[in-house]
Amino acid sequence: MADKIALITGITGQDGSYLAELLIQKGYTVHGIVRRTSNLLRSRIEHLRRDENIYGKRLFLSYGDLSDSTTLRRIFRDVRPSEVYHLAGQSHVGLSFEIPESTCDEAGMATLRLLEIARDQPEPLRFYHASTSEIFGSATESPQNENTPLRPSSPYGCAKAFATQLARVYRQAYGLFVCNGILYNHESPRRGENFVTRKITQSVARIARGLDAGLTLGNLESRRDWGRAQDYVVAMWMMLQHETPDDYVVATGEAHSVRDFVEAAFAVVDLPWEKYVKHDPAFDRPAEPKQLVGDASKIHKMLGWKPTGTFDQLVREMVEADLTALDKSR
Numbered sequence: 001m002a003d004k005i006a007l008i009t010g011i012t013g014q015d016g017s018y019l020a021e022l023l024i025q026k027g028y029t030v031h032g033i034v035r036r037t038s039n040l041l042r043s044r045i046e047h048l049r050r051d052e053n054i055y056g057k058r059l060f061l062s063y064g065d066l067s068d069s070t071t072l073r074r075i076f077r078d079v080r081p082s083e084v085y086h087l088a089g090q091s092h093v094g095l096s097f098e099i100p101e102s103t104c105d106e107a108g109m110a111t112l113r114l115l116e117i118a119r120d121q122p123e124p125l126r127f128y129h130a131s132t133s134e135i136f137g138s139a140t141e142s143p144q145n146e147n148t149p150l151r152p153s154s155p156y157g158c159a160k161a162f163a164t165q166l167a168r169v170y171r172q173a174y175g176l177f178v179c180n181g182i183l184y185n186h187e188s189p190r191r192g193e194n195f196v197t198r199k200i201t202q203s204v205a206r207i208a209r210g211l212d213a214g215l216t217l218g219n220l221e222s223r224r225d226w227g228r229a230q231d232y233v234v235a236m237w238m239m240l241q242h243e244t245p246d247d248y249v250v251a252t253g254e255a256h257s258v259r260d261f262v263e264a265a266f267a268v269v270d271l272p273w274e275k276y277v278k279h280d281p282a283f284d285r286p287a288e289p290k291q292l293v294g295d296a297s298k299i300h301k302m303l304g305w306k307p308t309g310t311f312d313q314l315v316r317e318m319v320e321a322d323l324t325a326l327d328k329s330r
């Protein structure tokens with residue numbers, strides 16, 4: 001393979017870190033955009049940064065922010081990527097009700113900025129946009145597929161719907177190779193600590209070790225289609241290897257409630273969840289999809305992608321990783 005050059009926005013996030021590992025393993029040179037933070041420790045990619053065979057050889061980091069288009073343009077000019085994976089942005093749906101303007105700028109307008117930069121490149125490139133099941137919101141059908149009407153029910157979902165439509169327009173109007181990965185929830189031990197799955201598994205580990213007395217949660221009845229993040233970054237890469245650009249739903253096709261996740265997580269440490277879990281309305285959202293479940297038959301048929309593992313295995317992997325991390329830190 002000729003040396004392929006990938007540029008990842010959001011490389012320090014859950015997906016960006018797994019994608020960087022995957023692409024380096026496939027022989028790519030990977031460039032990541034990181035924003036200035038007061039703490040230099042970027043925990044999810046620290047192992048790559050400390051590896052002297054990787055950092056400065058296969059992996060390079062540049063400072064940039066999604067709001068700073070002159071810097072983004074300069075990075076594209078210097079890196080000359082053949083593939084761009086645009087993953088960065090405020091990704092918490094609940095928080096998007098508290099900070100709607102910055103969320104819409106990052107999840108919506110920033111994608112427009114990047115598509116414009118991509119359009120101006122001297123050599124054609126391939127562009128992945130991190131779309132989401134949240135664009136379907138209060139969906140009119142279940143499971144949802146690539147043709148399901150967009151009915152977002154949060155500022156985050158609205159911004160992603162805008163960006164998804166723009167990506168389609170740039171593909172049709174300018175012939176840009178751009179794919180929307182319409183990904184359903186995907187989790188891992190690297191999941192951010194304020195998403196419900198990781199919040200549960202971290203708390204279960206602390207309760208099991210006697211460090212916490214209980215766990216407060218919002219809506220236990222909402223249902224999500226939870227897969228493994230490591231599988232979903234493979235789907236992103238596959239989309240950009242296909243001869244034509246398209247949009248794909250990436251999902252397991254199975255819905256579980258937050259309550260199911262809680263039960264499975266407490267079962268790993270053999271504790272009765274009812275004794276520890278309390279409802280706190282502070283975590284309820286003003287509006288949200290009750291049930292999101294995806295039909296991934298298109299990506300299965302066209303690209304041969306399918307998810308691995310079961311729901312129970314995912315929950316176990318996350319609880320065990322949190323137990324191990326906690327035990328190491330003590």
Ligand code: NAP
Nearest residue numbers: 010012013014015065066087088089091130132183185186
């Ligand atoms: P994540 O863990 O929250 O990571 C977000 C990344 O974006 C981080 O690297 C973050 O940097 C970066 N970022 C945020 N604002 C930025 C800004 N203004 N300028 C530059 N970088 C910025 O998200 P994820 O779970 O990996 O998800 C990746 C993408 O897929 C997101 O766009 C998300 O909305 C979308 N998505 C996720 C899921 C899912 O279930 N995980 C499903 C569908 C779609 P810091 O590390 O500095 O904060």
Ligand code: G4F
Nearest residue numbers: 091093132133134184185194195196197217218219222283
């Ligand atoms: O884990 P969540 O915060 O994920 P949510 O809102 O589904 O969004 C995630 O998946 C989307 C794909 O569908 C991505 F686009 C998005 O970037 C993000 O990665 O919440 C899941 C469910 C919700 O129904 C929420 O109301 O769990 C419910 N929940 C109940 N208690 C809670 C809590 N969510 C959080 N974060 N914290 C709670 O205490």
